[in-house]
Structures are given as structure tokens and as C-alpha cells.
Amino acid sequence: MCAAFAAWSVGACALELYRSLWLVAADPWAADAPSTWRLSSSQVSRLEPLAEAVRARLPAETPVTVSSVLRPGEAFFECLWVAYLLPELRVRCDGSTTAASQETFRVALGASGPAEDCRPVLRAGVGSLCAYGSTIGLVAADLPP
Amino acid sequence: MTALITTIAILGAVMLVGYRWATWLDPRMPTLEARLVLGTLWGFVLLHLWLRGLDLVGVPWSLGAYIFPALAWWPGPRPRRDREAPAEPAARLGGWSPSDGVAIALIAVYTVFTQRLWNVHPDFVYHWGPKASRFFLADGIDHGYLAAPWNTHIHPDYPIFLPSLYALTGLVGRAFTAHAAVYWSVAFLSLSVLACRGALRDLQAPVWLVHGGLIVITSAATMFATGYLQAGGADWLITLAMVAGTGLLIAPPRAGQAWSIGAVAAFAAAAKIEGVPLAAFLLVGFTIRLSTTGLRPAVVLRAALRASSLPAVVIGLWLLRVARHGLFQASNTGPFDGQRLGLVLETLGSAWWTPNWHGMSAIVFLLPVLLIARTTRFAAALAALQGLTYLFIYLSTPVDPVALVLTTAPRLLFHLLPAIWLMIFVALAVVVEPRDYGWWACGR
Numbered sequence: 001m002c003a004a005f006a007a008w009s010v011g012a013c014a015l016e017l018y019r020s021l022w023l024v025a026a027d028p029w030a031a032d033a034p035s036t037w038r039l040s041s042s043q044v045s046r047l048e049p050l051a052e053a054v055r056a057r058l059p060a061e062t063p064v065t066v067s068s069v070l071r072p073g074e075a076f077f078e079c080l081w082v083a084y085l086l087p088e089l090r091v092r093c094d095g096s097t098t099a100a101s102q103e104t105f106r107v108a109l110g111a112s113g114p115a116e117d118c119r120p121v122l123r124a125g126v127g128s129l130c131a132y133g134s135t136i137g138l139v140a141a142d143l144p145p
Numbered sequence: 146m147t148a149l150i151t152t153i154a155i156l157g158a159v160m161l162v163g164y165r166w167a168t169w170l171d172p173r174m175p176t177l178e179a180r181l182v183l184g185t186l187w188g189f190v191l192l193h194l195w196l197r198g199l200d201l202v203g204v205p206w207s208l209g210a211y212i213f214p215a216l217a218w219w220p221g222p223r224p225r226r227d228r229e230a231p232a233e234p235a236a237r238l239g240g241w242s243p244s245d246g247v248a249i250a251l252i253a254v255y256t257v258f259t260q261r262l263w264n265v266h267p268d269f270v271y272h273w274g275p276k277a278s279r280f281f282l283a284d285g286i287d288h289g290y291l292a293a294p295w296n297t298h299i300h301p302d303y304p305i306f307l308p309s310l311y312a313l314t315g316l317v318g319r320a321f322t323a324h325a326a327v328y329w330s331v332a333f334l335s336l337s338v339l340a341c342r343g344a345l346r347d348l349q350a351p352v353w354l355v356h357g358g359l360i361v362i363t364s365a366a367t368m369f370a371t372g373y374l375q376a377g378g379a380d381w382l383i384t385l386a387m388v389a390g391t392g393l394l395i396a397p398p399r400a401g402q403a404w405s406i407g408a409v410a411a412f413a414a415a416a417k418i419e420g421v422p423l424a425a426f427l428l429v430g431f432t433i434r435l436s437t438t439g440l441r442p443a444v445v446l447r448a449a450l451r452a453s454s455l456p457a458v459v460i461g462l463w464l465l466r467v468a469r470h471g472l473f474q475a476s477n478t479g480p481f482d483g484q485r486l487g488l489v490l491e492t493l494g495s496a497w498w499t500p501n502w503h504g505m506s507a508i509v510f511l512l513p514v515l516l517i518a519r520t521t522r523f524a525a526a527l528a529a530l531q532g533l534t535y536l537f538i539y540l541s542t543p544v545d546p547v548a549l550v551l552t553t554a555p556r557l558l559f560h561l562l563p564a565i566w567l568m569i570f571v572a573l574a575v576v577v578e579p580r581d582y583g584w585w586a587c588g589r
Binding site for chain 2: 001002003005006008009010012013015016017019020024035038039040060076077080081083084087088090092093094
């Protein structure tokens, strides 16, 4: 019985490791499903240039919101990825659309583009930054196909 | 590489401090594995309290953390000759075997996956990592970030030992990256394996069972933690507390064991909200077990108070922080709805058979047998109660129970399965080689 348990667990472990390696190589995570992304996936790498540019432009603790072309559930997870990449900023992911008076900047991902009253500031990678009022804001380029 | 060296350095300091305290308060720990694991858990709890203390008095962690190793030389924890246990046969690591090689190889594979960030837990990105980043930037607990009304998705009311540990690693290494966090999962895997090895050796189980148990438990943990992405998450801590607690509830009671139970319970409570009921079950189980030994009620009560003291401090500090900053989330609990039971069990049925477990979820159904077996009954009761707590949460959550079960059940099972595997090998030892397996198995 002990040998059977050992064979079961070692075999299952080998299968799981193989499956994980296959997933790493295949990198099948879709751009429109950030809830499935992994830290090592290429979708996250695509966000990093934008995050770097925003980080270089905005001082710490700047309030930022994120707009996305994805459906609300996935847009929330996309915002969480932005928040993870920009811990220095106060990235809001609560889905509030009425906080424009408080938000200073907006990161726009994909083809969502800036709101009319949001002045483009920079464009990098998959997104852009735009500013509200007298300040700046963040908006982006289109998602690659 | 810096993150790895920093993690090892901090782990070394934690072990140094914890080992002194653990061996001072519980000098009769029977195996070196037990001393290392329980010592490290002691160290983690002391580090947690130390960081909370620094926060309370306003000292930056990057300064105060370097004083932490001095706790090893505190007048209290010096080894006292009069309390030192006599040398016992199992006090060394024991002979090395091929199973140790397999375990080390699997830990090495897990380390490679972790180093490449291939197995990082989504919750590390969603809340553990951001909290740790903010603590790193604030050089302490960022209460404003936790209390921000728009930040409820980061679970601000969760215990903060893990993000504190990650932030400290970043502060000591002068940079916070994912690697400053994820290497700790390798440490938790290693400690879990070490705890299981120590428990089986303490039982003086047949050698082939020790080897088999080591291979099975390491394979199962590595398998799930890789495929289901556990690096950087907090589930490892509950898994470690479960196997350490199981080892203690299987081992013969000894003077000083109450302190070790308390350290495991405090560690669990500092890790996750799920660790708070685990701590309570561990303390109640320890007390009931002790009360059946024929000891005087006053002695049992004293031991229970000793065991409860450390977890009470940890839980008290947690509740104080949550209440003071108004962090408790209403979404944590709701009215109990027994009518959901059918739906929850049906969803559990599909969630448990996630391919990542490769059918191992089935061993949960051995818990009733393990509850009957004299050697494992208290440890099995601990696992069963913890599992029932999760069922209660599913029946009382104010959010969609189906989504909650599907997204959490496989990894909540991860809390239990390594400990259940350990119990299975302990029970096997008693069955295949009936003899005196120690105080408890004899039924004295």
C-alpha cells in the first residue's frame, strides 16, 4: 500500500510538473481574460512598459483610476494587475465612475481611450495616461491583436 | 539572488531566535526536526510581535528589524541545563535515505519554478503583494492604505504577518520584488516536509513507512503547490500549521508541550483568518487530550492557559488593529443558510476533483477512520473541524457560494491534505507493526 501511495503521488507530481511546464511554454492566457493571467505570462509583460512610464511621470500617492475595454469583471482584474505594478500610486479599482472630481489621472487600457475631459499625457505600450482638470491623465494604445 | 540571500538570512535569524525560545520552554522535543520546525514557528511569531511592537512605538522596520536577532540572547531563552532534556535516540536528524534525496529534489524543483515565478498565487498579485509593497514603501504598516474605503478588495482585515514578512525581506534586501516574497513558500514547503519527517520518526514508525510518508507528502505538496500556483500565497502557512499541529497531537504529551501548541496556534492565527479557528481547535483539542490523561484539573488548566497565552496576544493585536481602523469587512460573514447545503456539496464535489489534486482529495473520506484510530483521533478531529469550518463559511457567506466554492475549495483542501497524509502513515504504522508506539497509542 505504501508503495502504491508513493507511485501515485510521484506519478501525479511528475504529471503536474509537466503540465505546468507546458502551460509556461504555451502561454495561452488571453489578453481579454486578466483573471487568468500569471505573473510570468506575456500579458503582464505587455503592461510593464506602461507602468514604467506612468511611474516615471507621476509622483507617489497620486490618485489614479483605470479604464478598460474589457467587460466589468475582467476589467476589475486588469485594474488589479495595474495596481500591483504601481504600488506607489493610489490606484482605485472599486469601479467608481463618479469619482472624477477626486481622480487626478486615468490609465486607459486598450482602445478605451481618454474621456473627453481627460487630457492625454503619455502613451506607452498597451495604454496611455490622461489628466483631469488642470492636471494630467493616462490613456493607452490599442490592444495588439 | 539578493532576495534569495535575504530570505535565507532572515530565516536563519528567525530560526536562531525561535530555537532558543522553543527549546527553553519545551526542552523535551524529541526530534531535531521538531526543534527546527517548532523553533522556526516560535521565531515567526516573535518576529510578528516584534514588528507589531515597532509599529506601535513608531520605529521604522528597517531600523528595528536588525535588533530582532538579539532576542536569541534575551535572558529568558538561554538554554537552562536543569531543563535540558536528556539525549534521546531521535534527537538527531537520523540516517539519510533515498527518500530524503527525493524530498530534496522535489523541493529543488519547486524552488526553480518559484524562482522563475511560474507558480505565483493570484492572490499575491491581488492583495498580498500590494500590501507588502505598501508596507515596504511605508517602512511599516500602511494603515492609511489598509483603511482606504476604495481598497476593500485587498482584504484589509486579514492578519498581516505574511505581508509584513515580505516587506521586511524587501527592506533588508533594499528592494521589493516578487522574489522577496515567493522564496518564503519554499521555506514553508521545507518546514512542512521536515515536520512530517519528525512526526514519523518521533513515532518510531518502521523505516520504510517514514520513507514512504516523506515521499508521498513531499510529492503531494509540491504537485499541488506548483500546479495550483501557491507560491507567495498564505495557504502555505495554514498547511504548515496543520502538519505541525498534527505532529504535536500525535506525539505523547510532555512537559512544555503547551508552549509548542501555543506557538503553532499563534502562527496560524497570525497567518490568515482561517488560522483563527484552527488555533482555537488546536487549543481545545490539546486541552481535552490532556484532560484524559489523568492529570489533575489544575495542571490541565495551567497547561491550557500557557498554550493560550501566545495566540491570545496575536489574536488580540489583530482584533485591536481591525477595530481601531474599522477594517472588518461585512462580506466576511452573513446569516447561516442551511438550504444551500445541497448546492454547496454539489459544487464542492466538482471543485474537489480539480485535476491538480489527481484524485488525492479522496483521502479526506478516510477522516472517519482516522477519528476512530486512537493514535490519530485528536489530529483527525482537528482536520475535520477545520474542514467543517470551511463548510460553515460556504453556508453563511453573503457572496455567491458557488463562485466561492469553485475558487477556494481546492486550495482550502491544501490546508488539510498533507496533514491527513501524515495521519494515514501514522495509522499505517500502528496497523502493520502493532507495538508500543508511545504513550498515547498504548492508551495509558
